[in-house]
Amino acid sequence: MDLLNEFLGAESLPRESLARELAQPDTYIWIGLLEDGRQALSGVHRGMKIGGFLLLKGVTIDRRLTGTTAALRLAQAISQTARHRGWTGVSVWVEPAKRERFLAARLQIRAAGTRVHRYHISLKNCAAELADAPGAPLSGTLEIALGTAQPLVGSLLPLPEHCYGWVCDGRRIVLAGNPCVTLDDLPTLKDRLAPVARRIGATALELQVPAADFAASLSLLAIGAKRLSRTPVQLGHRRFDPEAPL
Structure with missing residues (x-):
């Protein structure tokens, strides 16, 4: 862990988060690159399981x-x-x-x-008194339907209907994905996620809205949300395995 922290420097995770990820190989993968003749890292890639897929989260070299x-x-x-x-497959956020x-x-x-x-x-506000529960799953799939109309962003992975x-x-x-039909559903979604947040000690949610939905983006900014992309x-x-069933 010290070797990772030294190489990543300012990009490193908090020590407790890094230790938790390294202790959970069923959910997180860290891969390092050692150059020939050197006993020091020259590259690191981090990934995590989401909906059965590996989510590539960042590479540092x-x-x-470079090049x-x-x-x-x-x-x-x-x-x-x-x-x-x-694991089912691999996924990554792509800026076209x-x-x-x-x-x-x-x-x-x-x-x-x-x-x-x-x-x-x-x-x-909805997950007060957060505390890690040792052994609590740190990834999975949730079935969430907040109305009969189409959600703002359906599941971004090939999963059964209403599963995220x-x-x-x-x-x-x-x-x-974002199961909210409108952002009026956000408090309900937070309530649904509060038990998970309490178990794993989460204090925030990463959610998506359609890039073309300016009203939704403005509404989120108005409540203090921060845009990550x-x-x-x-x-x-x-x-x-493209032939495997969902």
């Missing part, structure tokens, strides 16, 4: 390896690790106008569907 295939090799290695662990799309293409990840903005929303993958990223619950993104994914 030594500046000396090499190091990032691609790490992404391929972490994807193979997830496959060997029996940015270079991430080239990495996604090399990994045969198809970015399609709704372009969204990602938002960080506080859960402190989720994972704990630090102190934030990441939900792959610089430009509209899509959650690209690829199943390891």
Whole structure:
């Protein structure tokens, strides 16, 4: 863990979050790159399971390896690790106008569907007295239907109807989709997620809204939500076994 913290520097997770992830190989994968002849990290890739899929969360490489295939090799290695662990597939947030799309293409990840903005929303008001429950699952699938009309953002992963993958990223619950029919449903969604938040010690929710829905974006900003995506993104994914049933 000290080796990771030293390499990541300012990009490192809080020590307790890093320790929790390293102790949960069923949910998190960390892959490191060692250069020949050196006993020091020159690259690290982090990923986590959401709805059965590996979600690529970030790669850090030594500046000396910029422009090499190091990032691609790490992404391929972490994807193979997830496959060997029996996970369903691999997914990644893709900014269509940015270079991430080239990495996604090399990994045969198809970015399609709704372009969204990602938002960080506080859960402190509905998940008071948060406390980690040792052994509590840190990822899974939730069945959520908040009305009969179409949700703002349906499941971004190939899951059964009304099912949404989720994972704990630090102190934030990441939900792959937005089951709210309108943002008036947000308090109800928070209430549904409060038991999960209490079990895992989450204080925030990552949720998406359609990039073209300016009213929804303004409403979230008005309640103090923070936008996480610089430009509209899509959650690209690829199943390891395309013929496997959902």
